[in-house]
Amino acid sequence: xxxxxxxxxxxxxxxxxxxxxxxxxxxxxxxxxxxxxxxxxxxxxxxxxxxxxxxxxxxxxxxxxxxxxxxxxxxxxxxxxxxxxxxxxxxxxxxxxxxxxx
Numbered sequence: 001x002x003x004x005x006x007x008x009x010x011x012x013x014x015x016x017x018x019x020x021x022x023x024x025x026x027x028x029x030x031x032x033x034x035x036x037x038x039x040x041x042x043x044x045x046x047x048x049x050x051x052x053x054x055x056x057x058x059x060x061x062x063x064x065x066x067x068x069x070x071x072x073x074x075x076x077x078x079x080x081x082x083x084x085x086x087x088x089x090x091x092x093x094x095x096x097x098x099x100x101x102x
Contacts, residue, residue: 002077003050004041005032005057009065019062026060041077 005027010016030053032040044050050071061067 001044001050002041002072003044003053004070006039007067023060023062030056
């Protein structure tokens with residue numbers, strides 16, 4: 001399963017910009033990978049792991065803005081159609097694999 005986190009946070013004041021940076025850094029520290037601006041995802045083995053990260057993110061969400069979580073299967077994620085641009089280097093290396101050891 002993949003947990004997709006999509007967010008749109010305000011960044012007009014210094015406080016809002018700080019909250020944005022802290023939230024984004026927290027996503028990275030929790031193993032999320034940027035798919036595109038303000039859309040991050042993480043591979044997880046089962047639904048109980050999904051719930052764990054859901055509760056972690058609920059604690060990290062800053063006030064204001066919009067944060068959404070979406071659960072998708074590996075098949076659904078791999079069937080995503082890319083209309084413009086190209087896949088990131090990480091997407092090409094990892095592909096359908098959940099874990100790559102280099």
